[in-house]
Amino acid sequence: MQANDIDSYIRQIPLFAKLTPEQLQLVSQAFEVRSYRAEEVIFRQGEPVLGLLTLMSGQAVMLQLDHNGIQQPVATLIPNQTINQEALFSNEVHTGTLYVQRPVQALKLTREKFMTLLAHHPELKIPMGLSQSDTSHHINTVYFKGQRENEEVLVNTRRHWWAFARLAWLPLILMIMLWVLALAVKQPVISPMLLVGSILFPGLTALYIYMEWRNDSVIVTSQRVIRIRRTILTFSNRISEVGIQSIHEINSQVPSNDPFARLFNYGTIELKTAGDAGNLELDLIPNPDQFQQIIIEDRKNYEANLAQIQRNAVRAELDRYLAGDTSAAEASQPKNKTSAPPKPKSGNFGYLSNRIEMTNGDIIYRKHVLFWLQQTIVPILVMIASAGLLLISLIISNNLGIVGVGLGIVLFMIGAIAYFWTDWDWRNDYYVVSDDTITLIHQRPFFLENLRDQILMERVDNVVSESSGILATLFSYGNVRVSLIGADESKLFRNVSKPQEIQQEISRRQQRVKQSKSTDEARQQREIIGEYLNVFNERLQDQGHGNPSPNQSQPYTASIEGQFSNSHPGTTTTPPTNTIPGRPAQPDVQVRAFGNSDRNRPPGIPRKQFPSKPSLTPGVPYNPDSPPANRVPRFRPKDTQS
Secondary structure (H helix, E strand, O other): OOHHHHHHHHHOOHHHOOOOHHHHHHHHOOOEEEEEOOOOEEEOOOOEOOEEEEEEEEEEEEEEEOOOOOEEEEEEEOOOOEEOHHHHOOOOEOOOEEEEEEEEEEEEEEHHHHHHHHHHOHHHOOOOOOOOOOOOOOOOOOOOOOOOOOOOEEEEEOOOOHHHHOOOHHHHHHHHHHHHHHHHOOOOOHHHHHHHHHHHHHHHHHHHHHHHHHHOEEEEEOOEEEEEEEEOOOOEEEEEEEEHHHOOEEEEEOOOOOHHHHHHOEEEEEEEOOOHHHOEEEEEEEOHHHHHHHHHHHHHHHHHHHHHHHHHHHHHHHHHHHOOOOOHHHHOOOOOOOOOOOOEOOOOOOOOOOEEEEOOOOEEEEEOHHHHHHHHHHHHHHHHHHHHHHHHHHHOOOHHHHHHHHHHHHHHHHHHHHHHHHHHHHHOEEEEEOOOEEEEEEEEHHHOEEEEEEEEHHHEEEEEEEEOOHHHHHHOEEEEEEEEOOOOOOEEEEEEEOHHHHHHHHHHHHHHHHHHHHHHHHHHHHHHHHHHHHHHHHHHHHOOOOOOOHHHOOOOOHHHHHHHHHOOOOEEEOOOOOOOOOOOOOOOOEEEOOOOOOOOOOOOOOOOOOOOOOOOOOOOOOOOOOOOOOOOOOOOOOOOOO
């Protein structure tokens, strides 16, 4: 079946009816083509629903158990009918059993793939009738901002409580000092004020220390490890994250010079990646050994799930091939992207845009508009002042007015050149985030500088967003550091708007590249298996046995199984029909079960009786006290004369 035919079936599903052709192409890649034989059960009543199912050909009947425990038909499914659409958004259970009457070819979309699709392409929510801020379609509960659709939070913790308690002595000392000072000063006004201050200031100090401790958190999910550190006084915010697939080594260490570490059971966790710049150190973590084991198990589960996905893909490909679907291999091939030059999408391109989304999915980020204003404010003021000077000089008619006009023109030209330079400098320093690469571009006017640094997305090791200062907090700008595998220094996005969103975008695309790479590897495995099957098919055709399709094989019927009832115990009778595709039928023979000592004895011949101890020499009785007769010694006896 061609890809266009699959898209036409998906288009008829109400949920995807309003998608554009480009969006529909993205959705079609998440669907799987499944084939079912006649009299096969697709799912059973009471089983969990895995996702949406729509029929393309064939016929199936829905059966339900009545009060007597008998399955009764309640509905018939024909092509272009869709069931279980609600299962894409919530956990459901099958209310019936779907039984295939005629061979069925169907499209299946699992809830996991659907949620992954929405996580990578949130722009699909609006055409599907989903709100951008609606979280009712999440599989898991949302614990933090930026949590992905199919991301499960395993651990959401903070540093050990001792990180707060070890600083609690500061408010206590401050309280004691104020008490002593209040007792020493015997003034009727100052002494009560000091007593009130001994409660107020230490309380505020303790509250600040508590808030600093509470704002630091560590989150371990099924896909990554996130460290969030916030400082109230400096208005700094630093978020570091490492993909679970990028962690190569996990070290747990209890500080030997800290006597409280063993007493209260806290330590340091170090996550090592392929590059030193991407390493992540987590200090004062409670139960460090248990925390280390959680990450180890998380990585094992991630690899196991990835391997299971690949096995399922290979199994599905084999099922399609064995079912006679010759287009399965073509459908698994990656689709080529359109070669049209990318253009900015309508509605998000302005003169001072910080974020520009292109038609090919790339996103261009510039520095915050505040830095454009910082660079261009002086040239703008010069041009405004020169324009005012020109206006005043034109009003004056004497010689001073002519001088003012000339001076105004010169100042305006200087301001215009300076504005052109600074505006060019801001506009041509930008960062391009695409599906496969990250590009950092720095240009200067008149070809004085043209730097272009391109990074492969698969080389990204760690992504950190950081902002510091009251202005950065108010105007929401900061830096994004991208650590690379095998690199000592990280790449830096300087003074960009909303650095956390950029970090999440890079992280999402990095995860998508990892999944795409795994999919490509699985596709290559399927292609290899397909080549083996094609060669096997050609060999059978050369031998004149035809195409080994499962439809040609004849199952064991009740009459054939009845032949086994008349056989002796321990025997197996092969049916007279050809049960192996492509091979001639074998005659009706009886084969004894493996392990019987006389399995080759013809029927009717009595079993030969052997003595309890066989003789080593024919015709000579066995005597354990005498050496065997007529037997050549194995080793030559030693020469007694030497």
